[in-house]
C-alpha cells in the first residue's frame with residue numbers, strides 16, 4: 001500500500017523537492033497527493049507545479065482569526081485524505097485540533113531538544129556548539145518538542161556563518177527526511193511514550 005502525503009511548505013522547498021524525487025520511484029512507498037503553503041509566490045509551490053502535484057494556499061491574513069485559518073487548512077488537507085502530513089519548512093505552528101485530525105511530522109534544523117524555534121542554526125552557532133544537525137519529529141502542541149523519529153548530526157566549523165551552517169544542515173536534513181519517510185511508509189512505525197520505533 002502506498003502512503004499518501006500532504007506536504008506543507010513556506011519557502012524554497014528543497015526538502016519538498018527531495019521528497020518529490022524520492023516518490024518518483026514506486027518502490028519508495030509514498031506519494032505526495034498535495035502541497036499546501038501559507039503564502040504565495042514561493043519556489044516550493046513552483047516545484048510542486050512542475051511535478052504536476054495539486055497545490056493550495058491558505059494565508060492567515062485571508063481569515064478573520066488564526067483559529068479559522070487553522071480549521072480551513074485542516075479541512076483542505078482532509079480533502080486529500082493523507083496518511084501523513086509532512087511539515088517541511090512550514091513556518092507556522094499548527095493547533096491541537098489540526099494535529100488531532102492529521103498525524104504530522106516536522107523537520108527542524110537543530111538537534112532537539114536544543115535550539116527550538118525559528119533560528120535553530122543561528123542559535124547553535126551563537127551558543128558555540130561543535131556539532132548540530134536536524135531532527136524529524138512528530139508534531140505535538142509545543143515548539144519543536146514532539147517525539148523524535150530521526151536525527152542527523154553535522155559539524156560546526158570555525159569559519160561558519162549562519163548561512164553556511166544552515167546549508168550543511170539542509171544537505172543532511174534532506175537525506176534524513178527522505179530515508180525516514182521511506183521507512184515509515186514501507187515498514188510502519190509505532191509510538192511508545194516519547195519513543196518512536198520504525199519497522
Ligand code: GRF
Nearest residue numbers: 011012013014015089107109
Ligand atoms: C529547513 O532547514 C527546515 O528545517 C527549516 O527551514 C528550512 C526549509 O528549507 N524550518 P526548504 O524550504 O525545504 O528548502
